[in-house]
Amino acid sequence: MLAKYWRFSPSSIRGVPGEVLQQIFAFVVFNEDGGASNINSCMRLRCLCSVSHQWRQAAIGHCILWTRLHPITVGHTDETRIRKSIRRLHLHLERSGVLPISFSLTIYPVAWPQKGITDPAIFDLLRVLLNQCHRWGKVQFNVPLICFAEKFNHIRGNIPLLSELAIDSAYWPYWVEADDSQPQLDCIAHVPSLRKVVYADSSQWNHVSLFTRFELPWSQVEELKVDGGITGTVMTQLDTLTLPSLKHLEVRRRTSPGPTFDSILGLIKRSGCSLEHLCVLTLEHGPQVSFPKILALSPQITELYIASPGDDMLEALVLDPTSPDPVLPKMKTLLIFDRYLGGARSINIAALSAVIKSRTGRLGKDEDTRGMTQALEEVILYSLWWDNGDWRGNGNWWDSGDWWDNGETLQRQISLLETAHADGGVDMARIPNPLEELASEARTTLFLDFAPQVVTRGHVYNLSRHFKMHQLMSKLERVDLEKDNSRIFVYKGIAYLLALVNLRERGQVPGDPLFQFRSRAGKLLKKWKPFLIRDVNSYTWGHAGKDITCMKWFPGSIVEGSYRKDEDIWNVITGRDLAPRIISRF
Numbered sequence: 001m002l003a004k005y006w007r008f009s010p011s012s013i014r015g016v017p018g019e020v021l022q023q024i025f026a027f028v029v030f031n032e033d034g035g036a037s038n039i040n041s042c043m044r045l046r047c048l049c050s051v052s053h054q055w056r057q058a059a060i061g062h063c064i065l066w067t068r069l070h071p072i073t074v075g076h077t078d079e080t081r082i083r084k085s086i087r088r089l090h091l092h093l094e095r096s097g098v099l100p101i102s103f104s105l106t107i108y109p110v111a112w113p114q115k116g117i118t119d120p121a122i123f124d125l126l127r128v129l130l131n132q133c134h135r136w137g138k139v140q141f142n143v144p145l146i147c148f149a150e151k152f153n154h155i156r157g158n159i160p161l162l163s164e165l166a167i168d169s170a171y172w173p174y175w176v177e178a179d180d181s182q183p184q185l186d187c188i189a190h191v192p193s194l195r196k197v198v199y200a201d202s203s204q205w206n207h208v209s210l211f212t213r214f215e216l217p218w219s220q221v222e223e224l225k226v227d228g229g230i231t232g233t234v235m236t237q238l239d240t241l242t243l244p245s246l247k248h249l250e251v252r253r254r255t256s257p258g259p260t261f262d263s264i265l266g267l268i269k270r271s272g273c274s275l276e277h278l279c280v281l282t283l284e285h286g287p288q289v290s291f292p293k294i295l296a297l298s299p300q301i302t303e304l305y306i307a308s309p310g311d312d313m314l315e316a317l318v319l320d321p322t323s324p325d326p327v328l329p330k331m332k333t334l335l336i337f338d339r340y341l342g343g344a345r346s347i348n349i350a351a352l353s354a355v356i357k358s359r360t361g362r363l364g365k366d367e368d369t370r371g372m373t374q375a376l377e378e379v380i381l382y383s384l385w386w387d388n389g390d391w392r393g394n395g396n397w398w399d400s401g402d403w404w405d406n407g408e409t410l411q412r413q414i415s416l417l418e419t420a421h422a423d424g425g426v427d428m429a430r431i432p433n434p435l436e437e438l439a440s441e442a443r444t445t446l447f448l449d450f451a452p453q454v455v456t457r458g459h460v461y462n463l464s465r466h467f468k469m470h471q472l473m474s475k476l477e478r479v480d481l482e483k484d485n486s487r488i489f490v491y492k493g494i495a496y497l498l499a500l501v502n503l504r505e506r507g508q509v510p511g512d513p514l515f516q517f518r519s520r521a522g523k524l525l526k527k528w529k530p531f532l533i534r535d536v537n538s539y540t541w542g543h544a545g546k547d548i549t550c551m552k553w554f555p556g557s558i559v560e561g562s563y564r565k566d567e568d569i570w571n572v573i574t575g576r577d578l579a580p581r582i583i584s585r586f
Contacts, residue, residue: 021055029065042070066096069103074111074122082121083289089128094213100137100161105129107143126151133159140198141342148214152187162191166198166215169416189215196248223248239263242270250279250305257307258288265290268297279305281337292316295327302375304328305335314351319358331359335380336443360538360553389501438475439488445472446497466511473520481531490573491541493549495532498525499574525574532573533566540569544578552577 025048029041045065050057059065070094072085093101113120126147133155139162141148165188188194194217222245246267253260260280268275275298286335287412291313295301306313317334319326336357359376369550432440481489489495501509508518542550552566552572571577 018054018058018061020273021058022065025055025059025062025065029068037574039229041068060095063095063097063099066092067099067101069093069101070216071104071106073106074125075106075108076111077113077120077122077126082125086121086125086383088391089125093128093132097523098135101132101135103129104140104166105143107147109144112144112146121407123151130155134161136162138162138164140168142168145169148187152185156187157190159188159191159499161193162188163193164196164198164214165191165194166200178440186215186310189217192220192457195221197221198225200225200227218243220245225250227252239266241267241271244273246271246273247275248277249275250277250281252279252281256288257282258290259262261288261290261294265294265297268294274298274300276300277303278305279335281305281307288312295577296325299325299328300330301328302330304331305331305337307337307509309336309347310354311348311351314348317355319355321358332375332377333380334378337382337578356551362489374553377553381549382547382550436481436488438479439492439494442476442489443492443497445469446494446501462510466515469511469517470515473515473517474522476524477520481528486528486535487529487541489528489536490532491549493541493543495525495528495573496543499576501529529570533569536569540572542572542578543575548578550578572579 017559025045029045045059049059070085070088072089074082074085107122111122113122130151136159139536197216218241221243223241224246249264249267251260251264257280260282264278267273278294278298278301304317309317319329321329336352351422356376356379360374412583451492476494498521502518502525504512504518506512506518512518537552539553542552544550550572554568568577
């Protein structure tokens with residue numbers, strides 16, 4: 001497609017210097033954090049090279065574009081495919097020069113050669129990668145345990161540039177048990193640049209004891225992410241570690257939070273580390289007493305991600321600015337991850353409101369807090385939307401709209417923080433006004449029918465849905481926000497959803513050829529923009545998909561007439577600020 005446009009492009013585009021093209025290509029290829037390897041980046045690079053000879057030469061001559069290797073996956077013993085992967089690997093290695101490389105390697109157990117097979121193609125693939133171990137920068141290994149034991153021995157001491165290591169034990173046989181007589185795997189023991197370690201067990205079997213066989217330079221690790229699987233023994237096995245340099249810790253388990261926080265507390269005490277980022281995601285509730293102690297020992301935390309917080313956890317987060325030792329005085333981001341976000345089953349709204357108020361509302365206003373600045377910048381509400389509704393039953397969950405309402409009650413209650421009735425909760429008996437009813441209708445219609453990435457035949461050929469959308473757009477076009485408060489359209493995500501419709505490519509919005517939904521959405525946003533920004537008080541709402549909502553504050557007062565401040569607010573309202581950021585899901 002790009003090659004077709006190139007033939008009709010003006011001379012000004014054809015005359016762009018190669019150095020400028022290389023910088024543009026770098027932005028295109030590396031515009032997202034794809035970890036060690038990302039297939040989208042490789043596809044973009046391949047597309048750029050197919051446009052013209054000039055573009056191809058510019059891309060080939062820019063070594064950094066080739067440092068992120070194409071993901072390597074060996075799912076079976078097909079030698080032809082393995083040889084093809086080797087050729088692609090040689091191409092990237094040659095064009096990347098001597099720069100550090102990033103890659104992910106996945107080898108399924110069924111593809112690993114049986115005993116007696118000599119020099120299979122998969123060994124040639126490993127040989128090419130291992131010979132370049134001195135260039136490894138960020139790597140991810142999803143390979144059988146035997147691969148480390150038999151093939152990685154000679155790289156010991158030869159990986160000076162490795163900074164990030166990720167291991168997924170899902171590809172280890174689940175029947176392997178720990179054996180103290182087995183030798184430790186010291187192939188990655190001497191890595192002077194290693195700062196980040198990620199251990200995951202996506203199979204949910206217990207391989208933690210096997211993971212501890214790896215000798216790593218733990219004393220220099222600054223970031224550790226661990227997915228403990230379903231058995232919950234991960235922190236017990238890692239209790240012997242000492243991580244004095246640790247700043248970033250993420251732990252995910254599928255059990256109660258109590259033992260997890262106890263182990264984290266022991267790790268902090270034993271290591272004497274000062275955390276700046278703490279993420280603890282557990283999918284069950286339960287009382288625990290270690291959480292406040294962790295906060296007291298970690299005053300440098302700026303980002304805190306917690307799941308299903310109980311009243312005791314929320315009360316521990318309330319900031320008393322007059323205290324000689326305030327709790328997490330530097331916290332900028334608070335993420336609440338919950339299966340039932342917004343329901344009375346899990347979160348005490350009053351307690352969460354008290355946390356937010358203590359870190360935003362009083363600072364700098366009371367005599368005791370005069371001169372103090374607000375540290376909290378955003379509260380992210382992360383909801384597992386599929387845990388609500390009727391999706392296991394008769395299949396009506398998509399059409400019912402219940403999946404979006406999972407966080408609606410919480411949104412409505414927190415939005416009342418800016419009013420005098422914030423402590424009164426939501427009056428469920430109050431009759432919504434016409435503007436609120438229109439916003440609810442718009443949210444349901446836009447998200448269910450016109451925001452999904454995958455457009456089904458039922459959407460494309462359902463003329464009644466198209467006409468319903470046309471009627472909705474006509475109602476929105478008649479709204480006069482100059483007289484009405486527009487915040488309802490922000491916290492319900494209407495501006496964000498309109499931005500999604502406006503940015504879709506031709507053919508991705510059902511009914512667009514007839515009713516011009518994309519252009520109408522863009523015109524609505526342009527018309528509403530000054531009023532949506534006008535009605536922002538101390539914070540605004542942002543959205544990033546159907547399950548992430550964010551309250552975003554802007555440090556200091558909002559500068560009237562400041563274009564930069566207005567654009568920052570607009571990027572939050574339309575989702576441009578949140579979308580590029582990846583919330584850690586391991």
